[in-house]
C-alpha cells in the first residue's frame with residue numbers, strides 16, 4: 001500500500017487544526033457532501049464499485065480559494081449517507097503538481113481506473129495539461145500511472161476533464177477543450193485497453209452542427225445514452241446572458257441528439273440549461289447497477305462571490321448537490337431527487353386541501369431549517385402563488401406570465417436577487433432545504449433551482465401566499481436529521 005505523501009500529511013494536519021472553526025458554522029450542511037475544510041468544487045469519479053457508491057471531488061484542503069486541487073473522497077451504500085474516505089489523489093507529481101484536476105472513473109477487471117487532468121504551471125508560468133491515469137484495487141488506495149494523453153495540435157493548454165465510458169466493447173473518453181482560435185469544444189478519444197488512447201475528432205463545438213461562437217472553453221463534458229437519446233452535458237464558458245438564460249458566470253447544460261460513433265458526428269438540438277438556480281456547475285453522471293442514470297453537480301459556480309461567501313470565515317466553502325435521477329420525458333431531461341432520499345425522512349406532517357388566499361398561511365409544524373417539503377397544486381385560481389422560506393428565500397409562480405422565480409437574500413447586501421424560468425403550468429413543488437442550501441424540483445423534475453442561501457438561521461417559518469384569487473394545495477413535510 002502506498003505511504004502517505006508529505007502533502008497528504010500536511011492536509012490532514014490542516015483539517016485537524018481547523019475542524020473546530022468549521023464545526024462552529026451554523027451554515028454547515030446536514031445531508032450534503034461538503035469539504036472537511038477548504039474549498040470543494042466539481043464532483044469527480046462518480047462510480048459504483050464493489051457494492052458501494054464512490055464520489056470524489058475537487059478539493060483544496062488548505063484554503064477557501066482555488067489552488068492545487070486534491071481528489072477528496074466519500075463512500076456510500078445508499079447515495080444519501082456518505083462517509084469520508086482518505087484523500088484519493090494529492091498533487092505530488094511533476095505532471096500534476098498544480099492540481100489533480102477533474103476527471104472520472106470506470107471499473108475494469110475488478111479494478112477502479114480513474115482518469116484526471118494533471119495541471120502544471122511550468123517554470124515560465126505557462127500552463128501544461130496532461131490526462132493521467134491512476135488505478136486502485138480496493139477503491140481507497142490509488143497508484144498513479146502518469147500521463148496517457150498529451151495535448152494534441154490545434155489546441156491550447158485548456159484541455160481537460162476526461163470522462164471515460166464504455167460503448168459496444170470499446171472505451172471512449174470525452175474531453176473539454178479550447179481550440180487555438182479560442183473556441184470551446186468537446187473532443188473524443190478511443191482505447192481498447194484504457195492505457196493507449198487515440199484522438200477521434202470533435203464531438204461538438206463552435207463550427208460544428210450549426211453552432212457558432214458558443215463559448216471560449218468547454219469544461220467537464222459527459223456523454224451518455226438515455227432512452228435512445230445521446231446526451232452531451234457540458235459547461236461552456238463565455239456565453240452572454242440572454243433573457244432568463246445564462247445568468248450565472250459559467251453555464252451548465254446539455255445537447256441531446258444522436259452520435260455517429262463511426263464518423264464522430266453529433267446531430268444535436270439546442271443547448272438547454274440543467275438548473276435555473278444560482279449555484280450549479282460541472283455535474284457528472286454515472287449509471288448504477290439498476291441502470292439508473294444519476295447526476296450530481298457542484299453546488300457552486302466559479303464566482304467572484306467566493307470572496308464574500310458567508311462560510312469562509314469558518315474556513316470552508318461549497319458543497320455538492322443531492323443526487324438526481326435523470327429521465328428523458330417529452331423531449332427533455334427531467335431530474336428527480338433519487339428515491340433513496342426518502343430514507344432521510346423523519347417526523348412528517350401532512351395537510352390536505354389547504355386553501356391559500358392573500359393572507360399568508362403558516363401551517364402547523366410546517367417550518368424548519370432542514371427538511372423536505374412537497375406541495376401538490378390541486379387548484380390554481382390565483383394570479384400568483386408563492387412559498388416563502390425563512391427570512392428571504394422564496395419561490396413564486398405567476399400564472400399569467402408563467403414565470404417561475406426563485407429569490408434569495410444577497411450575500412453581502414440587504415437586497416434580494418432572483419432567477420427565473422417559464423413553465424406552462426405549476427403542478428407540484430418539491431423542496432429540499434439544508435440550513436444553507438435549497439434545491440427546488442418543479443413539476444416532477446421538469447425544472448430545478450439549486451442555490452445556497454444564507455438567511456438568519458433562527459428564522460424557520462414557511463409561508464404560503466396567493467394573490468388575486470386562491471390556490472388549493474396538499475402539503476407534506478418531513479424533518480431531516
Ligand code: FRU
Nearest residue numbers: 042058069101102160219282
Ligand atoms: C470546473 C473546473 C474544471 C477543472 C477543475 C479544477 O469547475 O475548472 O475544468 O478541471 O474545475 O478544479
